[in-house]
Amino acid sequence: MKTHLLVLLSLLPFANLQAADSGVKRYLYLSTPDGAQTEGRSGEGILVFDIDNGHRFVRRITVPIFKEGLRGFVGNAKTHSVYYTTTSRRMGRFDLESEKIVWDRTYEAGCDRACITPDGTKIYVPTGWWYRGTDSGFLVVNAKDGELLKRIPVNVQAHNSIVSLDGKLALLGTETNLTVFRTSDDSVVRDIKGVGESGVFPFTIDSRNRFAYVCLGKHIGFDVVDLTTGGVMHRVLAGKEPIANRTHGAGLTPDETELWISDQKGQKLFIFDATVMPPKEKTHVDLSMGGHGWVTFSLDGRYAWSHTPDVFDVRTKKLVATLKDENGQSFASSKFIEVHMRNGKVVRVGDQFGLGRVHVAGNL
Numbered sequence: 401m402k403t404h405l406l407v408l409l410s411l412l413p414f415a416n417l418q419a420a421d422s423g424v425k426r427y428l429y430l431s432t433p434d435g436a437q438t439e440g441r442s443g444e445g446i447l448v449f450d451i452d453n454g455h456r457f458v459r460r461i462t463v464p465i466f467k468e469g470l471r472g473f474v475g476n477a478k479t480h481s482v483y484y485t486t487t488s489r490r491m492g493r494f495d496l497e498s499e500k501i502v503w504d505r506t507y508e509a510g511c512d513r514a515c516i517t518p519d520g521t522k523i524y525v526p527t528g529w530w531y532r533g534t535d536s537g538f539l540v541v542n543a544k545d546g547e548l549l550k551r552i553p554v555n556v557q558a559h560n561s562i563v564s565l566d567g568k569l570a571l572l573g574t575e576t577n578l579t580v581f582r583t584s585d586d587s588v589v590r591d592i593k594g595v596g597e598s599g600v601f602p603f604t605i606d607s608r609n610r611f612a613y614v615c616l617g618k619h620i621g622f623d624v625v626d627l628t629t630g631g632v633m634h635r636v637l638a639g640k641e642p643i644a645n646r647t648h649g650a651g652l653t654p655d656e657t658e659l660w661i662s663d664q665k666g667q668k669l670f671i672f673d674a675t676v677m678p679p680k681e682k683t684h685v686d687l688s689m690g691g692h693g694w695v696t697f698s699l700d701g702r703y704a705w706s707h708t709p710d711v712f713d714v715r716t717k718k719l720v721a722t723l724k725d726e727n728g729q730s731f732a733s734s735k736f737i738e739v740h741m742r743n744g745k746v747v748r749v750g751d752q753f754g755l756g757r758v759h760v761a762g763n764l
Contacts, residue, residue, distance in 0.1 A: 434469065538551070
């Protein structure tokens with residue numbers, strides 16, 4: 401009870417600030433087509449939804465080059481841009497204010513779910529789950545112009561990546577490995593082996609960079625990894641009996657009280673109490689369709705978004721909106737991001753991953 405009270409009190413200043421800053425509009429930007437699912441596609445480009453107006457469709461930004469299929473969609477407020485990666489080894493920078501592509505490049509190996517440092521200077525790009533070369537790992541790219549700065553060989557099937565909200569660490573998932581880098585010099589802090597069952601699928605981290613929650617490849621569940629020691633602390637399975645599906649999607653609520661994971665085949669999001677260790681299953685919500693699997697949250701922690709058109713209220717676990725395109729068709733993608741704007745200028749950008757935010761100043 402005491403923990404929950406402290407979390408509630410910590411949310412109040414942010415809630416009051418948001419209420420006072422009435423000039424800010426909050427939008428959800430979803431890219432299409434998703435390179436990893438056919439469900440919910442709607443043309444080529446970015447569909448914009450008004451978060452504070454029932455998640456209603458606002459407009460479409462046509463981006464023909466997206467026809468290749470999106471692999472990742474990471475944003476940065478300082479550069480007021482989103483950086484997209486595609487199935488065809490392409491990455492580019494799309495300016496959210498001018499709504500133009502600033503640069504677009506093709507890289508030799510590939511581009512999976514990339515991540516960017518908070519200062520907007522450096523992008524870490526996994527070479528792709530499909531790539532098993534000896535040089536599989538990270539591309540380090542200049543965010544300003546797309547110049548390749550270096551390649552860092554790590555392990556095969558480099559897939560998902562996260563830069564911590566404090567900007568100190570970059571984490572990369574490869575085949576049953578989770579590697580932690582120091583962003584100041586790109587050196588390896590820790591290479592954690594034996595994570596997951598068949599490969600490191602999506603993961604998330606808390607705001608103190610203590611724990612990573614890594615999806616399992618053969619069951620619905622996750623490994624809890626201690627990032628300070630490099631050990632796998634717990635393996636947690638969902639359901640009364642083990643569910644033999646791949647887990648693809650894990651997100652911490654911004655206040656770090658809950659962990660949500662995705663069972664895309666079973667069309668569910670399982671919800672765990674993250675205030676205890678190991679996290680304990682609480683409940684689940686049903687999804688309207690299958691797909692790639694994903695879950696993340698609005699910056700204020702009110703809404704949960706996934707790879708489906710379904711929008712859930714985090715507190716009540718009730719369905720509160722359904723994303724639909726301009727033709728009234730249900731729309732979905734697992735590559736999306738929250739953007740706050742004032743008078744046409746970007747003031748804040750969320751993250752494609754559901755990251756814990758409670759102990760990072762300015763991020764709750």
